[in-house]
Amino acid sequence: MSELQINDEKCVLCRACISACPFGALEVVDKKLVVEDNCSLCGVCLNTCQFNALCIEKQENGLLDKNKWSDILVFVEHNEGKIQPVTYELIGKALKLIEGTSYKVYCLIVGYKITELAKELSYYNVEKNFIYDHKAFKNYREDIFCNVFQDCINVLMPAIVLIGGTDVGKSIAPAVATSFHSGLTADCTELILNEKLELVQIRPAFGGNVMAQIVTPNHRPQFATVRPSIMEEANRIKSPRNNIVNCKLDEKKLVSQIEVLKEKQMETKEGIQDAKILIVAGQGFKRKEDLWMVEELAMLLNGQVASSRALVEKGWMPYERQIGLSGKTVKPEAIITCGVSGSVQFMTGMKTSKTIIAINIDSDSPIFSIAHQSIAGDIYEILPKLIHQLKEIDKLANNKN
Ligand SMILES: Cc1cc2nc3c(=O)[nH]c(=O)nc-3n(C[C@H](O)[C@H](O)[C@H](O)COP(=O)(O)OP(=O)(O)OC[C@H]3O[C@@H](n4cnc5c(N)ncnc54)[C@H](O)[C@@H]3O)c2cc1C
Structure with a gap:
């Protein structure tokens, strides 16, 4: 320390x-x-x-009594009155991690007029939701949010703190971790609890060529930010738990060095991470001109086109459409991969999609290991047939109307 x-x-x-x-x-x-x-x-x-x-x-690291630190604290991110999906993903992961241990999961929510959000959180199976509701927290301000974190951590002494790898998360996590003189692993794609109850924080390193496994053996808490859309969301329970704890911060700690002069909504362009249905092209396509098949299928299904890195490297698809470790992470309702082999780097970016349909000529293709529907066949035969059938269905529907 x-x-x-x-x-x-x-x-x-x-x-x-x-x-x-x-x-x-x-x-x-x-x-x-x-x-x-x-x-x-x-x-x-x-x-x-x-x-x-x-x-x-x-100073040399003193002997840290790790037994004093237990449980998992999840930072709840919210925007415009809605809890962000990454929060439910973190709760889901935290609940899985504690299985078979005596650890419990707690949530920390900071903001202004957030009672309703806290109520919504009580539908998730966590031990307690610590709520810091004050006008000072209307906007995200790193210094006073950091004070809240310190207050909460000093009381709870969690062994692990999980934060979404979002803009806010990437700002607050290093500040809090530094203030506890502890380490932070950013942008984790997987988390495991080992037999010593240490958090094994897994993330791509060296440009994604290796998956690093990082532990924080000498300091507590162990801080990790987690890539959004990678983990499975927690299930909402039927009846709320009576688990809201209203917390207050010392007046002095509510004084921020940051003054918010103006709020401006950022223009957001819809991208593949927002699509409900994705049609993905892989190297099974022999020519760029043949990509009309995925475009037409996407149009008929009201979805968007995406691709593996192989086609981006060929210059057939723009980078914004790339799924995977070095591209976007997606979690649509349905994803149809066409001629994609299913490399680890590709699957990391889409494996939590709700329904995965894979078309590949090779029945041993790795993508079939995560597909809910596997179609072993030639995209050049299957896609035109599928497009034809969807058009027929459209025609029938139009005639009826
Ligand atoms: C550091 C690093 C980061 C990376 N990041 C990413 C990333 O973010 N995203 C990503 O996608 N990749 C990434 N990669 C690349 C990745 O390793 C693979 O090379 C890439 O995903 C392969 O793309 P593909 O599946 O389209 O092509 P291939 O692996 O070549 O697979 C083509 C598939 O098409 C099938 N096929 C061929 N013809 C037909 C047909 N007529 N009908 C049906 N199926 C057919 C084949 O059986 C094969 O399975 C990364 C690699 C590295 C080293």
């Missing part, structure tokens, strides 16, 4: 470090500069001090 040290003899109380600290973690008390416990050791203050009065002292 490390900590920020102040040399009182050198400090002239010029307050330059106080203005510079992004976390508001420095203040003068009784004519002395003091460090608050939300110091994240970012080091910004060191560069502003002209008197060499500050230093970060590295």
